[in-house]
Amino acid sequence: MNTQLSTTPLHLSRISLALALIFAAPLAAAQETVLSPVIVKGGAAPLPGAATIDPSTRQSMSPATSDTASLLRDVPGVSLQGAGGVSSLPAIHGLADDRLRVKVDGMDLIATCPNHMNPPLSYLDPTQVGTLKVYAGITPVSVGGDSIGGTIIADTSAPEFATPGADRLFKGEFGAFYRSNNDARGASLALTHATEAFNVSYSGAISQADNYTAGGKFKTFTDTGRPGHTLARDEVGSTAYQTGNHNLNLAFRSGEHLLEARLGYQDMPEQRYPNQRMDLLDNIQKRVNLRYQGEFDWGALEARAYHEKVEHFMDFGDDKRFWYGSNSGAGVPCAPIRFGGDPAGTCAAGMPMRSEGETTGVALKADITLSRRDLLRVGGEFQSYRLDDWWPASGGGMGPGVFWNIRHGERDRSALFAEWETQLSPQWLALFGARHEWVRSDAGDVRGYNTAPMAGGNQLGEALAFNVVDHKKSDTNLDLTALARYTVDANLGIEFGYARKVRSPNLYERYTWSSWPMAATMNNFVGDGNGYVGDINLKPETAHTVSATFDWHATDRNWEFKATPYYTRVSNYIDAIARTTHAPDQFNVLQFANQSARLYGVDLSGHLPLGSTAAGEWGLKGLVNYTNGKNRDSGDGLYNIMPLNAKLTLTHKLGGWDNAIELVMVKGKDDLSEVRNEIETDGYSLVNLRASHTWKQLRVDFGVENLFDKAYDLPTGGAYLGQGRTMSMNGMPWGIAVPGMGRSLYVGMNYKF
Numbered sequence: 001m002n003t004q005l006s007t008t009p010l011h012l013s014r015i016s017l018a019l020a021l022i023f024a025a026p027l028a029a030a031q032e033t034v035l036s037p038v039i040v041k042g043g044a045a046p047l048p049g050a051a052t053i054d055p056s057t058r059q060s061m062s063p064a065t066s067d068t069a070s071l072l073r074d075v076p077g078v079s080l081q082g083a084g085g086v087s088s089l090p091a092i093h094g095l096a097d098d099r100l101r102v103k104v105d106g107m108d109l110i111a112t113c114p115n116h117m118n119p120p121l122s123y124l125d126p127t128q129v130g131t132l133k134v135y136a137g138i139t140p141v142s143v144g145g146d147s148i149g150g151t152i153i154a155d156t157s158a159p160e161f162a163t164p165g166a167d168r169l170f171k172g173e174f175g176a177f178y179r180s181n182n183d184a185r186g187a188s189l190a191l192t193h194a195t196e197a198f199n200v201s202y203s204g205a206i207s208q209a210d211n212y213t214a215g216g217k218f219k220t221f222t223d224t225g226r227p228g229h230t231l232a233r234d235e236v237g238s239t240a241y242q243t244g245n246h247n248l249n250l251a252f253r254s255g256e257h258l259l260e261a262r263l264g265y266q267d268m269p270e271q272r273y274p275n276q277r278m279d280l281l282d283n284i285q286k287r288v289n290l291r292y293q294g295e296f297d298w299g300a301l302e303a304r305a306y307h308e309k310v311e312h313f314m315d316f317g318d319d320k321r322f323w324y325g326s327n328s329g330a331g332v333p334c335a336p337i338r339f340g341g342d343p344a345g346t347c348a349a350g351m352p353m354r355s356e357g358e359t360t361g362v363a364l365k366a367d368i369t370l371s372r373r374d375l376l377r378v379g380g381e382f383q384s385y386r387l388d389d390w391w392p393a394s395g396g397g398m399g400p401g402v403f404w405n406i407r408h409g410e411r412d413r414s415a416l417f418a419e420w421e422t423q424l425s426p427q428w429l430a431l432f433g434a435r436h437e438w439v440r441s442d443a444g445d446v447r448g449y450n451t452a453p454m455a456g457g458n459q460l461g462e463a464l465a466f467n468v469v470d471h472k473k474s475d476t477n478l479d480l481t482a483l484a485r486y487t488v489d490a491n492l493g494i495e496f497g498y499a500r501k502v503r504s505p506n507l508y509e510r511y512t513w514s515s516w517p518m519a520a521t522m523n524n525f526v527g528d529g530n531g532y533v534g535d536i537n538l539k540p541e542t543a544h545t546v547s548a549t550f551d552w553h554a555t556d557r558n559w560e561f562k563a564t565p566y567y568t569r570v571s572n573y574i575d576a577i578a579r580t581t582h583a584p585d586q587f588n589v590l591q592f593a594n595q596s597a598r599l600y601g602v603d604l605s606g607h608l609p610l611g612s613t614a615a616g617e618w619g620l621k622g623l624v625n626y627t628n629g630k631n632r633d634s635g636d637g638l639y640n641i642m643p644l645n646a647k648l649t650l651t652h653k654l655g656g657w658d659n660a661i662e663l664v665m666v667k668g669k670d671d672l673s674e675v676r677n678e679i680e681t682d683g684y685s686l687v688n689l690r691a692s693h694t695w696k697q698l699r700v701d702f703g704v705e706n707l708f709d710k711a712y713d714l715p716t717g718g719a720y721l722g723q724g725r726t727m728s729m730n731g732m733p734w735g736i737a738v739p740g741m742g743r744s745l746y747v748g749m750n751y752k753f
Contacts (some may be wrong), residue, residue, distance in 0.1 A: 063748025216711020457516020
């Protein structure tokens with residue numbers, strides 16, 4: 001049964017042209033859209049090519065979202081792939097997840113989950129973000145590595161110290177929010193105590209939400225939910241969450257030298273997933289992060305060492321529990337499943353899945369001033385990752401032993417890089433870099449639930465076939481970047497470049513081994529409902545990207561306009577092929593395979609003042625993104641490419657007021673991945689209202705998301721698997737996209753002291 005929402009397609013080509021004309025109106029003076037410059041307090045010099053999320057954006061969006069990745073929604077070229085309520089996956093120019101390098105406080109973190117339910121940005125609450133930067137496409141090698149799409153760098157606030165002569169510094173802030181649609185609520189607290197030489201600070205945030213309600217008249221496809229827990233008519237199953245994130249930081253400063261110790265802890269009791277067959281029912285992360293930073297006559301030096309441990313647990317949440325007797329829905333309650341199934345056999349057996357990961361890393365880098373015009377960046381990095389992924393026996397065909405999905409998984413990375421930045425003339429800036437990486441991976445022998453010769457899914461045969469093969473793999477990867485910036489005059493700058501980027505397969509792409517549908521569907525980090533099997537012999541992806549940025553702006557940047565066309569060709573792109581036969585309009589078992597791909601597109605963005613009156617200052621901001629991705633071997637569309645989309649925002653400021661009306665427009669999605677049976681979605685438009693008022697110490701935000709309660713499907717949200725019999729690969733209806741959230745009112749406050 002297909003319950004896709006029907007919306008009126010938008011003629012975005014006309015909208016895009018209109019936006020371009022609006023922003024090009026003052027083109028005689030020209031425009032640009034380089035987001036706020038990176039401000040570095042000591043240490044390394046700022047790198048070219050970064051888009052920085054300014055603090056005002058973070059402040060205005062924090063009450064409206066608990067998903068840190070969503071703070072990137074206004075960055076040109078960035079889209080979001082739907083997942084859990086606090087764990088959406090950012091994509092840059094159509095490349096997402098492990099194809100991006102995501103660093104949190106300088107740490108390279110890895111998702112420890114066969115569904116990638118704990119991506120790096122999920123370990124920070126939006127209120128804990130100090131700076132957030134995006135390097136798209138032509139990424140300097142000093143911040144790249146093991147990625148082909150770009151780099152996202154999220155840092156918590158830098159340590160503050162008392163001013164010279166002051167006795168001490170004590171400050172803090174408290175915040176809280178509420179959102180109406182899913183009864184979301186949360187609070188945050190930050191405290192700092194410092195002297196001239198010592199800083200201790202704490203930041204913590206908690207948030208939770210129930211299932212959200214779709215816009216319009218979305219209707220759940222089944223009433224076989226747990227008795228007493230049947231979903232409401234417009235309720236989107238498996239969208240609830242609860243999480244807490246805590247950071248404790250210590251810092252010592254002496255002259256131009258800084259030593260930091262950062263401790264992090266996450267306790268996430270629940271995060272349900274509407275596009276996965278499992279739900280996250282526990283995630284504990286502990287991390288230690290040490291850093292030294294010093295400034296010398298010759299430049300700056302930074303050293304870092306960190307360790308992270310993750311304990312991750314998945315099973316069926318309430319919305320995915322069902323009674324499967326002869327009288328389905330007769331009112332028999334289901335037993336708790338956290339550590340096993342129902343011995344009476346009246347309910348779906350639980351399928352506990354556990355993952356444990358440990359990441360240890362060290363990094364050393366230096367910025368060496370060669371002359372007034374030349375800067376050399378050099379460095380080295382090492383990262384060790386260990387993974388165990390096992391599924392305890394629980395009955396219902398899942399036993400009598402443990403299913404080892406990945407056993408003793410290992411992935412080690414070593415890297416050396418050098419980067420030269422030179423100011424060739426007042427008009428020309430150039431950057432050249434090379435990065436050499438060694439990636440070694442390995443895994444131990446596996447077994448299925450049942451080692452009997454006739455066990456379902458050929459568990460014994462496939463495990464034996466996997467175990468007799470050499471699991472050790474070693475890749476030698478080379479990244480190159482060449483970037484130039486030419487300042488034509490005070491109103492026009494052009495930045496262009498070329499990059500060669502390489503990414504080695506992750507452990508799940510290489511070492512998942514079972515094609516048994518029940519097991520294969522649990523290995524899926526793209527949310528399409530299909531099952532996936534790895535391939536030990538996968539080769540690293542190699543991407544060649546060329547892009548240019550035309551940057552027009554007023555002399556004082558009162559208005560600006562930027563256009564960035566880009567083209568990327570990827571050899572050995574890790575896509576999917578049918579494992580055996582491929583059936584349309586249903587879920588299939590697929591296998592990761594190296595193929596060839598190309599992506600191209602353009603980003604347009606800018607802002608324009610409309611005038612200042614007695615009623616305040618008015619302005620206009622706009623953003624247009626277009627990406628086209630194809631598999632060059634099969635001619636198939638690449639999966640989860642965001643269709644043409646645009647945003648137009650009318651801004652208003654008066655005194656302490658800062659207000660905005662947003663119009664979000666998305667074209668229908670019909671360029672699909674056929675091998676994945678990707679779901680077509682209609683075009684839609686949404687209106688959001690935002691307002692805030694700031695006093696000296698108090699800020700209050702309020703607004704409405706999806707003002708007119710429009711019904712729409714998420715173009716990159718995947719297949720709806722939020723309720724019902726998810727363990728059976730095709731026990732779920734195919735063809736239902738995940739609906740977007742309906743109207744939601746929100747209010748938040750932040751008080752600084």
